[in-house]
Structures are given as C-alpha cells and as structure tokens.
Amino acid sequence: MKIIGLTGGTGSGKSTVAGMAKQLNVKVIDADVVARQVVNPGEQALIEIVSVFGSDILLDNGQLDRKKLGSIVFSDKEKLKLLNRITHKYIVNEIQREIQSEMKKGTYDYIMIDAAVLIESGLYNICDAIWVVSADKEERIRRIMNRDRLSYNEAINRINSQLDEKELKKHASAVINNDNDIDIESVRFQVMQLINQVE
Template sequence: MGELKVGKTNIIGITGGVGAGKSTVLEYIKQNYNCRVILSDDVANDIKKKGYPAYDELVELLGREILGEDGEIDRKKMADAIFNNKNKLKKVNNILHPAVNTFIINIIESEKQSGKLDFVFVEAALLIENGYDKIADELWYVYASEEIRRKRLKKSRGYTDEKITDIFSKQLDDATFREHCQFTIDNSDSITSAAKQIDSRLSDWNKEPAT
C-alpha cells in the first residue's frame, strides 16, 4: 500500500456496504477534484458488449438465447439464464471478475502514464476481496449505520426488510471494512458532512473540477 503524494496520479479504492451512499460521495469527488471515477458495475456492463472478450465467453457459456434483437447481451435474459443455478453463476463470475479487473488496471496504468490527473477513484463492492490493496495507494470505506442504510434502501429501491437482511448477510461486516481500509467516511448524515471529511483528507490538493 502506497501513500498519497502531490505530483503523481494517486489511486484510491472506494468500498462500503449497499446503501452507504458511495455514489453520492463519488459524485461530490468527481465534481470537485481533478480525477477520474471508475465504477466497476459500469465496467462489467461495458465488457459484456460485442467486441469484448467477455461477450464471446458468456455467449459460449449461456447460449445465444441471452442475446437481444440487436445482438448484444440482454441483461434480463442473462439473469434468467443463471437464475437459481449456482454453477452457472460461478462460471459467469469467473469470466467477469478477472475481465473487469484487467480492464480497470489498464485504465489505471494509462492514467498514470498520462499524469494529467491527481486521482483515479475505483469503486467496487468486492474491492477488498479482489485484492485492490495491491493496486491502490489507499482504500476508503464509506460507512453509514445499518439503520440509515435500511431506510435508504427502502426509500430508493423499495426493498423489504427481509431482502435487505439477506443482502447485508452476504457483504463484509463493518469491522472487516475498517481493518482493510486506511480512511473511513461517515456518510450517515448529509453529503455536506461527508464532503468536509473528504476535503480534510485531501487538504494538500486544491479542490478543482475535473476536466
């Protein structure tokens, strides 16, 4: 694990449980710092498009039934194809996770060589599990209390308590996040409060909208 330095492109991993508000935090960072934000979910969607290696592998695994009329992978059809099939899900993840990591690492290396940005922020639910501590200069944990996260998920996504409890049970606990991350943003309150914490951490950099 490195350390943040002025004059270099710093790599910061962002993680946290569902409902913690990672997207809100990253939007603030994106608007106020000279950086690039990479969302692993967006990358996962991109690499499933025609022309990328994951496309061919997924079609070979699941069949052409997962394709839409435009020849691209249809997300719903793909979800239906692996529904309640742990073996297929595992095989899909074995295709996607390495491909996502490789894609993100290539972006990071490109931005480092360019040297135009102060930061590259990488958001991924499995940041710790996928070994981003070996890639990033710092890992940041976006925290919100379980009560707040439940309220947010009910309001924004209409989730039931049962579904939320099931999701929480499959994610890392608070202690594990804190053990592996160098900085914790308490996002239980407003984005104004979270922004102050971020600005304090990055006090050596003047806030500057990304180009």
C-alpha cells in the same frame, strides 16, 4: 499520482463520495461502468457468461439481461462466485488499462477506483489508500429499496451477497461515516480531509 480505492456495501453512499471526489479534481474510475462495458455483445466476458448461465440471460437484442442474471446470482452465493470469477479479471484489466492511460496523460494528482468489489477483485493491492463508506444496515436497505425498486428481502439478498462491512474495514486506511443522521457537508468535509492525508 496517487490511487485511492473507494469501497462500501450497496446503499452505503459510495457514489455520493465519488461525486464529491470528482468535484475536488479527482479522476474517478467507476467499476460499475466498466463492468457494464465488459459484458457488451461480442465481448469475451459475455461469451463466457452465456456459456455458463445459458442464452436465457440475454435480451432479444443480444444485450445481457442484467435483471434476470441478478435474480439468479443474488439468491445463490455459489452462482455469484462463478459470475465473479468470470467477470473480475476483465474488469481489473480494463481498470488497470485506464489507470495507465491516465498516468501517461498526467492530468490528475489522484485517481479513485470506485468499486464495491475492490477487495474481492484484488484491486486494493494497487491502491495507496483505501476508503470504506459506512452506513447503518437498515438505512442501506431503505436506500436500496428506493433506488432499485426492490423488496425488503431482495435488498437483504443484495447486502448479504457482498463482503460484510466488518471485513471491508479490516482493509481500510479510512472509514467515511454516511449514516442518515450525518449531514452531507459533514461527509464532504471528511472527503476533503482524507484527500489531504493520502501519501
């Protein structure tokens, strides 16, 4: 069983590529889904986050107010680093647990970790291949504004809070071009070719 790490900046189209991989019978573990699970009420990660950022970041029902926390950390790199130091270990542990579970089942030939923080969290170290989804910055800004209903400056803050694409590419075994002028079938063809090249 081979492990593919999929990463790319917000708005690059990473989720589109992950969806294509699913259609090719690849088991996809979405780090965003895991990140939401580890901050559910009662989870240790949420307890630690509240101890650092205060109870103001909670909704009335005890759930994490992701929008409020996002407005704090995406405009302050030090606070984002602090949040990542808390959450990454829990996310990594849960993803590793899911991988072990899938390996025991032996249902899939490939597991894909879909994670914007693949490099920062150290998850790339357990991958047999690392794919970086790339797209023009202005196109990414447009996608983020449409997807998340953010202002131009908020979208820029989200992009600037992540590792630069050049840094991601230093770790890449393959780069998938997903610019606006690339048609969807071309992206699908890239994905199909790359899966056959994973060793």
